[in-house]
Amino acid sequence: MVMGTLTQEVEVVVVGAGPGGYPAAIRAADLGKEVMLIDERAELGGVCLIEGCIPSKALIHATELVEHAREASKFGISFGEITIDIKRLSAFRRSVIDSLTGGISMLCTKRNIEVVKGRARFVGSNQLAVEGGDVASVKFKHCIIATGSRPIVLPTAKDLDLWSSTEALELREVPKRLLVVGGGYIGLELGFVYATLGSEVSVVEMLPSLLTGVDSDLVRFVHKNAKRRFKELMLSTKVTGVRAVDGAYEVALEDKNGKRSATFDRVLVAIGRRPNSENLGLETTNVKVDGRGFIQVDETQRTADPRIFAIGDVVGGYMLAHKATREGKVAAGVIAGHAEAFDNRAIPAVVFTAPEVAWAGLTEAQAAEEKLDVTIGRFPLTALGRAKAMGQTDGMVKMIADRESQLILGVGIVGPHASELVAEAALAIEMGATLVDLEATIHPHPTISESLMEAAEVALGLPVHTLPPR
Amino acid sequence: MYDFKLPDLGEGIHEGEILEWHVTVGQSVAEDDPLVEIETDKAAVTIPSPRAGVVVATNGDVGEVVKVGQVLVSIEDNGASASSGAVAVAASASSASETAPGVTASTRSTPTAPAASAPRSSASAASASSTAATSSGKSVPAKGAGSVAQPASAPRVSAAPVALTAPVASVPLADRNRPVPAAPATRRLARELGVDLYAVVGSGPGGRVTAEDVERYAQGSAAPASATSTGGDAAARGAESADEAVSAEAFPEGGSAIPFLEVEPLPDFSRWGPVETEPVRSIRRKIAKRMVTSMVLVPHVCHMEEADVTELDELRRAEKGRLSSKPGGKLSLLPFVMRAVVRCLKDFPMFNASLDPFRGELVYKKYYHVGVAADTPRGLIVPVVRDADHRTVLELSAEVERLASAARDGSLGVEELQGGSFTITNVGAIGGTGMVPTINYPEVAILGLARAQQKPVVRNGRIDVRLLLPMTLAFDHRIADGANAARFMNQLVYLLADPRRLLLES
Missing domain, CATH: 2.40.50.100 (RNA polymerase II/Efflux pump adaptor protein, barrel-sandwich hybrid domain)
Structure with a gap:
């Protein structure tokens, strides 16, 4: 017991300043609450901004530029030898992070949100102890837990200096031979980045396909490109052990044909993330955590302890920044007495591979599993003028609607700008739009966005740029 | 765990x-x-x-x-x-x-109702009070702050305004495993108004629920007021196309909110003296809800009469002693009145009906289940005597006794509280020269009995002492008119005036 502990009282305290936490703090402040935002990092923005979404997009954009430049010869354009200065690329990445974290600090301080650096731990249902900051103890009326998640480490190689996405995004070096463990979105995005930077990339995935959970007709396009760009794509293959040998790693692999080993200069482990719910002192509250460590909440983001809310990766579901943001705004609204709930029908998911994959709402596999009577319209980008003009016809849009009501239930997109197009799909699903709504909305020509309209036409049996079913 | x-x-x-x-x-x-x-x-x-x-x-x-x-x-x-x-x-x-x-x-996946603790009589009242709660959040005492701070966990107001205001009561609710098509703003509106989206029939393409659908549903208690004015139209349209009526087309736009109705928060009474508070709990709350619904929804008219029950009472007294050991032998005037009322309901079926404002239909019931208001320590309960037309006076008496004692000890089954088509409330045992009862919605009418008393009556030019039973029929003027009520009561008085008529005609 520290004598003279300084206990501060505050209406709302948000623990974690990632893409869930800081919007929650901002919304709560704008709704008239007195807010404290605690994060153990010196900078605000969390994993997403500092070692996730944002830096990865800087690297992905830069490496895509390289790929486009290489392909430009088909347009009759040549740049000569392309050189990549990873120090300057890394500096650019850093400048983006600095500019954004600075922006968030400004947004918070101008709202009189008290930003505290430190590690918060519950000591009861209405109090947090804070280590390493100016404030030692905080009493709150409401708390929002937004502590996020962290990469899962390879259980067989806990003590080795393997990369997680965090290290990979720091761009310390371009290894000659890189093994990516995990064929999910993080592994593939970074795999494409390092392949362009010059690494010889191999990907190993335990399951039989890349991007498990995404409809296979969408994954097909990514798979094709991955096979072209990566040295090796090992599906249905397990990593059974990793050994450090002379500054490299000898990796034991096992598939249905038997065991073998291969040597790599770096191993990047991207096999998932786990919630940061330990060491939070949750046992001193009534907050309930499930077997995998996810905090249980109701649709208002409230935990079993009525004063305490939780949002983002730490509550599970899609571990995506934009889901956390929405949950944060819901929690703040509920705390301010508004009738809000996380009642979203579509959480758009985006994979920045080459080509990009995105979807919102129901997938075709889910529709089949739930035995829903749906109608599906598929429109290939090979039939789209703009895609042809860009020389990027690898891709398609798939629209899934309820057969009877024609309400749009899900949209899957693969191809250039899929990540941008999916926003329209999410809006359509949230609004309860029907196929006719999309088909009758004028989409600008010539753009990739027309593919959504065209897919709706296909589903309605009235396509203009493909032939109707006979 | x-x-x-x-x-x-x-x-x-x-x-x-x-x-x-x-x-x-x-x-x-x-x-x-x-x-x-x-x-x-x-x-x-x-x-x-x-x-x-x-x-x-x-x-x-x-x-x-x-x-x-x-x-x-x-x-x-x-x-x-x-x-x-x-x-x-x-x-x-x-x-x-x-x-x-x-x-x-x-x-x-459970739709949560908001803590719209404000009366849901009009949309503006509800939202106004929630705003007030928010802005005053800091100054209210601890208990109040707690309830403000827990808006969604406590569905204090049931999500669907059950039976009383459900416009789609007979339409199957949407599958709760699938989302209701409605825009995010509409969903928020529903939550603010305490409307269960699954109970709302969407008027948009593909069954999409619009903001207007939600508002109309929320104003359910006020909507029929406007439906009344065009009751004929609605009924006619309902007959043409049931679907149209169900999809709420029968409601004319506008005019469904009650002008000037705004329920303001009560003052702090302790400013004027000591007070004690007690939460309004289940039965009391249910009574409050039903009474408000009835009074807001139904244009009440009361018709009063006195029945000369001198001879009926003589019969009752004469037989009572002999029957006292039998079930129902405590024999009051009530079972005789019930017997006569059933005859009147058969003669004037509009008093044994319900008006469905949402379908624009009158529902005539071919059964005669008579509710009898019972005073219990927990408040008013109205158990229902099933098939009153198939029971003798003595059987009616026995059934009323059974239900009343079950009501008092709380052992009534829910089904014994449902399905009434007409209600009789008898405060005569306690006292009163007359009273104005509130209709047990969605029934059409209620008969109130006050205390039968001996009074001087002029008959054939002489003053006689007669036993008179004051009765009030409160009825729904949307369905019945004063003339119908007068005829109903004339018939009732006629039957009660002579037990032989009851024997012959009921």
Whole structure:
């Protein structure tokens, strides 16, 4: 017991300043609450901004530029030898992070949100102890837990200096031979980045396909490109052990044909993330955590302890920044007495591979599993003028609607700008739009966005740029 | 850990109010130990623990309403588990959505009502009061702050305004496992107004629920007011196309909110002297809800008469002694009145009907289930005498006695409270020269009986002492007119004036 502990009282305290936490703090402040935002990092923005979404997009954009430049010869354009200065690329990445974290600090301080650096731990249902900051103890009326998640480490190689996405995004070096463990979105995005930077990339995935959970007709396009760009794509293959040998790693692999080993200069482990719910002192509250460590909440983001809310990766579901943001705004609204709930029908998911994959709402596999009577319209980008003009016809849009009501239930997109197009799909699903709504909305020509309209036409049996079913 | 959900209490009861907790967090319980006292519409019940263990969480404060399927208590197992108990509970909680295991999934899929503790009489009143609650959040005392701060966890107002205002009562509710098509702003509006989206029939393409659909539903209690003015139209259109009526086309736009109606918060009465407060609980709350609905919705008219029951009472007194040992032998005037009323209902069927404003239809009932208001320690309860037309006076008397005593000791079944087509309320035993009863909506009329008293009556030019029973028929002027009521009452007076007429004609 520290004598003279300084206990501060505050209406709302948000623990974690990632893409869930800081919007929650901002919304709560704008709704008239007195807010404290605690994060153990010196900078605000969390994993997403500092070692996730944002830096990865800087690297992905830069490496895509390289790929486009290489392909430009088909347009009759040549740049000569392309050189990549990873120090300057890394500096650019850093400048983006600095500019954004600075922006968030400004947004918070101008709202009189008290930003505290430190590690918060519950000591009861209405109090947090804070280590390493100016404030030692905080009493709150409401708390929002937004502590996020962290990469899962390879259980067989806990003590080795393997990369997680965090290290990979720091761009310390371009290894000659890189093994990516995990064929999910993080592994593939970074795999494409390092392949362009010059690494010889191999990907190993335990399951039989890349991007498990995404409809296979969408994954097909990514798979094709991955096979072209990566040295090796090992599906249905397990990593059974990793050994450090002379500054490299000898990796034991096992598939249905038997065991073998291969040597790599770096191993990047991207096999998932786990919630940061330990060491939070949750046992001193009534907050309930499930077997995998996810905090249980109701649709208002409230935990079993009525004063305490939780949002983002730490509550599970899609571990995506934009889901956390929405949950944060819901929690703040509920705390301010508004009738809000996380009642979203579509959480758009985006994979920045080459080509990009995105979807919102129901997938075709889910529709089949739930035995829903749906109608599906598929429109290939090979039939789209703009895609042809860009020389990027690898891709398609798939629209899934309820057969009877024609309400749009899900949209899957693969191809250039899929990540941008999916926003329209999410809006359509949230609004309860029907196929006719999309088909009758004028989409600008010539753009990739027309593919959504065209897919709706296909589903309605009235396509203009493909032939109707006979 | 085991989450114990409020089990199905049977008899169509789907929620109850927490009266008292018998356990606290951290306490060890044995199987069958009392956990919590829940008061339902019917009675207070003690919920026993389904298994032994340590209580790790209790959900809901005293006074809060919990729904069947909602997690009441979480119990940490002490090893041995009573799995049979768990199975029984899981099976009986089928009315709640349980799509996936775990609190997260099941609570996410349950539509939550907001803590719109404000009366839902008009949209503006509800939103105004919630704004007030927010802005005054800092200054209200601790208890108030608590309730402001828990808007969504406490569905104090039931999500769907059950039977009373459900425009789609006979339309099957949407599948709760699938989302209702509605824009985010519409969903928020529904939450603010305490409307269960699944109960609203969407008028948009593909069944999309619009903001207007939600508002119309929320104003359910006010909407019929405008439907009344065009009652003929609505009925005609309803006849043409039932679908159209169901999809709420029968409502003219506008005019459904009540001008000037704004329910303001009450002043702090303790400024003027000491006060004591008591929460409005289940039966009281139910009565309040039904009375307000009836008074807001139904244009009441009262018709008063006095029946000369001198001879009827002589018969009653003469037979009472002889019958006193038989069931129903306590014989009051009421069963005779019931007998006569059934005859009148058959002669004037509009008094045994209901008006469905949402379908634009009159529903004539071909059964005669007469509700009899009973005064109980917990408040007014109206048990229903089924098929009153098939019972003799003595049988009616016995049934009323049985129901009244069951009402007093709280042992009535829910079905014994439902299905009435007409109500009689008799305060005569207590006193009163007359009264104006409130219709038991959605019935058309209620007959109020005051105390029968001897009075001087001029008959054939002489003053006689006669026993007169003051009666008031309150009726729904949307359905019946004053002339209908006068004829109804004339017939009733005629039958009660001479027991032989009752014998012959009823």
